[in-house]
Amino acid sequence: MPDRRAPIDTEHPLLAGLLTGCPPGETPLRHVEQVPPRPLTSAAWPDWAAADLVAALASAGIDAPWPHQVEAAEHAWAGDSVVIATGTASGKSLAYQLPMLSAVLADARSRALYLSPTKALAADQHRALTALGLPGVRAATLDGDTPFEERDWIRQHANVVLSNPDLLHRTLLPQHQRYSGFLRRLRFVVIDECHHYRGLFGSHVSLVLRRLRRLCALYGAAPVFVLASATSATPGQSASRLVGLPVRTVDSDRSPRGPRTFALWEPPLAIAGSQNSAPIRRAAGSEAARLLADLVIAGARTLVFTRSRRGAELTALSAKNHLIEAGATELADRIAAYRGGYLAQERRALERALTSGELLGVATTNALELGVDITGLDAVVLAGYPGTLASLWQQAGRAGRRGQDALVVFIARDDPLDTYLVNNPAAIFARPVEASVTDPTNPHVLGPQLCCAAAELALTTADVELFGGPAAEQVLAALVEQGLLRRRPAGWFWTDRNRPSANLRGAGHPVTVVESGSGSLLGTVDAGTAPATVHPEAVYLHQGNSFVVEELDLEHGAALVRPEDPPWTTSAQEITDIAILATEQSAMLDGVSVGFGTVEVSHQVVSFQRRRFSGELLDETPLDMPLQRLVTKAVWYTLDAASVAEAGLDQPELPGALHAAEHAAIGLLPLFATCDRWDIGGVSTALHADTGRPTVFVYDGHPGGAGFAARGHAVLPDWLAATRGAIAGCECPAGCPSCIQSPKCGNGNNPLDKAGALLVLDAVLARVIIR
Incomplete structure (x- = not known):
C-alpha cells in the first residue's frame, strides 16, 4: 500500500x-505515470492502392500511411485474413479501407461487408466513406432502421454495405437467396472493434460468421476477413477463434502520439x-x-x-x-x-x-x-x-x-x-490487456445456431468441422432427439416452417419491460436475471429515468412498470446452492484442491431490501419467486482440515472467511477475463456436499458457460494473488465495498470476515504458487 x-x-x-x-498530508492521488510520446513514422503507399483513393486521402489530409496500416493492408490484399490490434487514434480504419476500397474501385462488381457492434459506429464509417467523394464507391448502411424500400437498392447496387451482426443473423443470412449476388461477389469482410465480441455474445457472433462463410462458399466466394481491435492479449488467437480461420496479427502501433x-x-x-x-x-x-x-x-x-x-x-x-x-x-x-x-x-x-x-x-x-x-x-x-x-x-x-x-x-x-x-x-x-474470451462450442449457443444454419441450408457432414467438430456432433444428436432437426443421408434438415430463434445477446427468451400506463416498451432483461432485477417493487432504471415494477409475469415474459423516483435502491436477496455435475480438470496440492467443470446452480429470490443512496438499510420484504436452475461452468478450490487448522482459522470464522474471499475473487476476475462482475457468480460453504470440504466456487452466469471461469482456472495463482492484494491493501478495518462487500450479494453481505479471507487466500496461494 x-x-x-x-x-x-x-x-x-x-x-x-x-x-x-x-x-494537508492527505491526497487522493495514488500514482502518476508518465506515458512517453511516440514520433511520427511514415510508409509508402502500396503500389496496388487505387490512385483515386490515394488522391482522396491526400485531400483529406493523409499524405502518407503509417507502417502498421500498410502491413495490415498488404496481408489483406494478398488474401490473408488479418487483425490489426493497435491503440485509439492509430488509424485502424485506413488499414481496411485501403484494400476494401481499392478492390471496389478496380472492379465495380466486387463487394465488401463492414460489421460493427453498434449502428452508430457503422453510421460514422458511412459518413467517413462518403466524405472521400469516390464516385465508384456505393456505400450504404443496412440495419434495423433501414427502410424496406431502400434494402432492395442496397442489395442490388451497393458495393460497400455497413451493417452489424444482428442484421446479418436475422435478415441477410436467412434471406441468402435474395442476397446471392452480393454474397457471390463478396471479397472483404471487415469486423470493426472485434474485441467487443466476447462472452456469450461473442460466441454467438463467432457462429454467425461461420454461417456467413458457409453461404459464401455455396455461391463460390471465400472473402478475406480484416479485423480491427483495441490492443489485446493474443489478438491473433482471439480473432482466429472468432472467424474460424487462421488470422495474421499486426500489433505494432507506429502512430504518432504526444506524451x-x-x-x-x-x-x-x-x-x-x-x-x-x-x-x-x-x-x-x-x-x-x-x-x-x-x-x-x-x-x-x-x-x-x-x-x-x-x-x-x-x-x-x-x-x-x-x-x-x-x-x-x-x-x-x-x-x-x-x-x-x-x-x-x-x-x-x-x-x-x-x-x-x-x-x-x-x-x-x-x-x-x-x-x-x-x-x-x-x-x-x-x-x-x-x-x-x-x-x-x-x-x-x-x-x-x-x-x-x-x-x-x-x-x-x-x-x-x-x-x-x-x-x-x-x-x-506493466501488464498486457485481457484476452477476449469466447466459447463457440458452448452447447447452449451451438444448438440454436445449428438450427439457424440448417434452416438456411441443410447441414452436411462437411459442415460439422466448421461448427466445432465433436462438440457439434453431440449437439446435432441432441437436436435430432428433440425433434428440432431431422437426420437424412444428405445431412441434417430443419423440421419447422417457422424460422428458428437465437438471441445473440443472451440465452433464452428475454422478459420485456413495459410501462403500464402508456404500453411503451422500455427494454428487455434476461429471463434468468428477471426475478432479481424486475421483481415486484424493484427499482428499474432506463435511460436515466426511474421506474418501479408493478408486476412480473414470467410465464408470458413481461414486467409492468410505472414511472417513479423513490429515494432508495432495491437489491434482491437469494438462496443459492451448487452441485458439481462433471469435473473436467482437477489438481490436489498438499491439502488444497483446485477444480474446473460443469455445475448446476440453483437459486431462488426470497426477498428484497430497500436502501437509501447512502447505503442505510430501510427494510426487507419477502418474495415468492420460482426456483431457477443454471447449468454452467465453474472454477473452485477446497481446503482440507489440516490446511484450515494450519491457516489459524477457527470453525466459527470459516463461513465468513470463505464468503469474503469469494466476493473479492469475483470482483478481481474481470482483471484477467473480459467480463463484468455481473457476468459471474459465486458460492462458498464451510462444507460442500460434493467435495466434503470447505469450498469456494466462482461460476459463469450464462447457460453452458461463457469462458470466464475457464480463464480464471487458467490464471488462478495470479488471480487469487491479486484478490489477496486488494483485500490487504484496503484501509478499512473490517471490510467495505472496496474489498469484500458485494453489491449483488444474495445474503446481504453476511457473514463476512476480512482477516479470515486473507488467511484462506494465504493457505491456497502457498500451495498453488509453489507448484
Missing part, C-alpha cells in the same frame, strides 16, 4: 490544479448514514463532476467516461452546479452529457461542438469509446474502471494532441477491482 503522505510528481499543471484544496500524464485517484473514505454501516468512499461520479468543473475552469477540453447513462447525465448536471456555485455561470453552458438514446442529429451536434471547442466538457458513457472521431482533448477522466484494460486504454486514448501533453485521471469506485488497480499501478501499466 503506498504511503498516502509521500510526495508524488504532479508537474502537469492541470493535475496540480486538481489537487489544490486537498487537506500523457496518467493519474490514479482514490476518493477518501467516508462513514455511511447508519452507525453500523461499513465505511464507503465518496462516489466516483461525484468526484468526477468536481474534477470536470475544475478542468473546465482551467480551459481544458475534457471528456468524462461514466458507467451508465444516468451517471453521464448526473455528472454533467453536478459539474454545471459546481461551476454556478464557483461563480463561473458562463461556463456551465459549455458542459453537456452524451449517451445512447439521443437522436442522431443531437449526437452529431455534440461531437462537432466538442471538436470545435464550443463545448469544453462532456460526460459520456462508452458511446464515445467506439469509433466516433473525438481525439485531441486536453484531459480524460474515467469515473470508475470501464470493465477491461482494453476499454481503459481506448478511453484514455481520447486525450492528447499530437506533440502536446495530455492528462488522464482514473477515479476508483468503491469496488475491489478499482481499489486494487489504483493501489497497484503495475496491474495497469
